[in-house]
Amino acid sequence: MHAEVLNRAFSALADPTRRAILARLASGKATVNELAEPFAMTQPAISKHIKVLEQAGLISRGRVAQTRPCKLEAARLKEVAQWLDAYCSLWEDSFDRLDAYLQSTQEGNQDEHQ
Template sequence: MREHQLNRAFAALADPTRRAIIARLAAGEATVMELAEPFAMTQPAISKHLKVLEGAGLISRGRVAQTRPCRLQPGQLKEVAQWITAYRTLWEHSFDRLDDFLKD
């Protein structure tokens, strides 16, 4: 299940509009209309992006009166960051070994 969620998170983050939405939500929760403002697309198009992000576990949507504020879900972002960190560490170690080899 974890790998499936990780795949969904990376697929969701592959889109620049969804990454921009994540960046905006890093500053705090926002409504769909607030999230749609900077984009040249319709509110239904933004809602589709939000459904993808929500399905990937990257955001959640609440309900306050007639608004649906969106907020980041840091747990799934932490999983993505941990996966990337593991591979970054592997590559850094490989480059360090290559650097040592080239110095000799």
């Protein structure tokens, strides 16, 4: 994944409103008005959030008669998840080393008290 694409995706995901929009779209397509319902925001403000998500490739907009429903683009989210997965093994290794260290110090403390 190119750095610019990844930067746009993470920037878009940094905002809780945009994450909530993505969560809503995970259950199916929705119009801007439907996406705006749960928020105390104007439609133009929601439209700005949608534009950021669209530019990041996280959603797309189609055309059905007079509406332009938004749709989650799961492939881009999968790319972000794959990028993060590369770091999971590093975190797991660090946690395993920390766990081993804590167990050894706990065993050492138990030996001192006996």
